[in-house]
Structures are given as structure tokens and as C-alpha cells.
Amino acid sequence: MARRKPGEGQTALVTGASAGIGVDLAECFAKDGYDLILTARSEGALQEVANRLSAAHGVKAHTVAQDLGAFGGGSAVAAAIAAKGLNVDVVVNNAGYGHAGALTSSDLQTQLGMIDLNVRALVELTYIYWDRMLANKRGGVINVASTAAFQPGPLMANYYASKAYVLSFSEAMWEEARGTGVHVSCLCPGPTVSKFRERAGTGKTNLGQRSKAVPSAPVARAGYNAWKQNRAVIVTGGRQRLPSRPGEIPPAQNAAEDRAQRSIAGDVSMERRRPRRLFC
Numbered sequence: 001m002a003r004r005k006p007g008e009g010q011t012a013l014v015t016g017a018s019a020g021i022g023v024d025l026a027e028c029f030a031k032d033g034y035d036l037i038l039t040a041r042s043e044g045a046l047q048e049v050a051n052r053l054s055a056a057h058g059v060k061a062h063t064v065a066q067d068l069g070a071f072g073g074g075s076a077v078a079a080a081i082a083a084k085g086l087n088v089d090v091v092v093n094n095a096g097y098g099h100a101g102a103l104t105s106s107d108l109q110t111q112l113g114m115i116d117l118n119v120r121a122l123v124e125l126t127y128i129y130w131d132r133m134l135a136n137k138r139g140g141v142i143n144v145a146s147t148a149a150f151q152p153g154p155l156m157a158n159y160y161a162s163k164a165y166v167l168s169f170s171e172a173m174w175e176e177a178r179g180t181g182v183h184v185s186c187l188c189p190g191p192t193v194s195k196f197r198e199r200a201g202t203g204k205t206n207l208g209q210r211s212k213a214v215p216s217a218p219v220a221r222a223g224y225n226a227w228k229q230n231r232a233v234i235v236t237g238g239r240q241r242l243p244s245r246p247g248e249i250p251p252a253q254n255a256a257e258d259r260a261q262r263s264i265a266g267d268v269s270m271e272r273r274r275p276r277r278l279f280c
Helices: 020-031 043-057 073-083 108-136 157-176 195-200 206-210 216-228 251-264
Strands: 011-015 035-040 061-065 090-093 140-144 183-189 233-236 277-279
Touching: 011 020, 011 073, 011 108, 020 035, 020 043, 020 090, 020 140, 020 216, 035 043, 043 061, 061 073, 073 108, 090 108, 108 140, 108 157, 140 157, 140 216, 157 183, 157 233, 183 216, 216 233
Parallel strands: 011 035, 011 090, 035 061, 090 140, 140 183, 183 233, 233 277
Antiparallel strands: none
């Protein structure tokens, strides 16, 4: 008799699932037997991913083409899912974008749209499915933020601030879900090979040229494994030091990293009330 996979009978909704980390996170869930609902703006790209993952892992993979940055985009996705007679057990909020440059170097809609997609849509989808997760005492949320979440970002001020919101929101929801069986994790990647860098223009910046981007697949695996262990925060890209000013390491962040590393080694336990942050 074949061993039952942990995700069998459950469905994961993955946003921004047409490329990069979103595709790789979807594959992590598919390998564990989760059925998939993939959403992004491009129907063609979504269908290609859905067909590949369904064939490779023997799961059902549905698609919903929707611009989550549009007002009410999350509710539109939820309505399309309900119309298909599907339920959602896990929400993976991966969709997002950035813009490299001063605040007024782009038009206002680019800046407001960033907040709509990076923050509003993420909260909207979490809100819609949260009570069902709590009632079922399973499932959860993965929110994809960035190492940008840990400090201000001149010349990407709005993007950095949006990811700081995602980090704070995720850690708070992790605490709210404590002991319920619902897992919450915030994945904070460093520079990663993806279409995000191309769209945001970060690959052309001095920092982008100095930073080595890592493949998206190991980043997704680290995030997925952290979520399975119910770790509140996972930072990928090596033991990154995240300065608040050039050359300065925030003491709280440095201490959090040190505690996380020693906790992994079994030397100390984390504070009971503080969400766990894992650096790898």
C-alpha cells in the first residue's frame, strides 16, 4: 500500500505562480500531494505550469487568471475558486513587484499598485480563508517578503516598506495561530533569480550588481520546509547581515540571527512569545 502523502486531500492556492519562486513553491506542495490552484495574470503561462506539475506529481492543478493588483482582485480569485467547487487549505501569497528608483521616478499608479499587490491583496486572501483554516485546525499561510523587510530602502522606499508590513503582519498572524494547528511563515529571500529583478530593475543597481542572485528552487524549498515546521520567519541567501545604515548591523536583528542559529544547534531555546526566525 502506497504511503499517504501529507498534503493529500488538501489544496494550496499559490499567487504569482507563473514563474520563479511561485512555481517552485507550487512544486513543493505538489510533491507532498497537495492539489493546486495557481493564479497570476497570464493564463497561458499558468496552464503550462499546471499541466507540468499535474503530470509530474499526480495532483489536480487548477488555474485562475486574475490581476491581484486590481481592487477586489483577491475576492475575484476567491469567487472563481468557489465557482469551481474548490476549497483552499493553504494560501501562498507570493505575488508582488518592486520599482528601483526614487519615489517620484515612476508614476503614482506604479507606487500605489505596489501597495495594492504587495500588501492589500495579501491581506485580502489571508482574511478570506483564515477562519476556515482555524476551524479545520490545519493548513496555513506562506507570505513571501524579502530581506528588504528588515530595514528602510532609499530609492526603493515603497517596496521596502511594503515588505516590512508583510513581515510584521506574518509574525503577528503566527502568534494568533499559536496552538491551532495552522502554520504561518514569512519567506524573506535575498537576491534571487526571477523575473522580479527584471521588472523592478534591481539587477542594474550597484547593489544588484554586487549581489549574487541564487536560484529560486532552493529558496522555495527552504521556505516550504520552514512552513512545515511552523517557523515564523525564514531568511534565505546565506547568513546575511542586514544593515540599517551602511556598515551597521541592527542589534535586534543580529541577536535574532544568533538565537536562531544556536537554537538549531540545540544550545538554547527561543523566547516563548517571540516568533522564530531562521537564517539559512
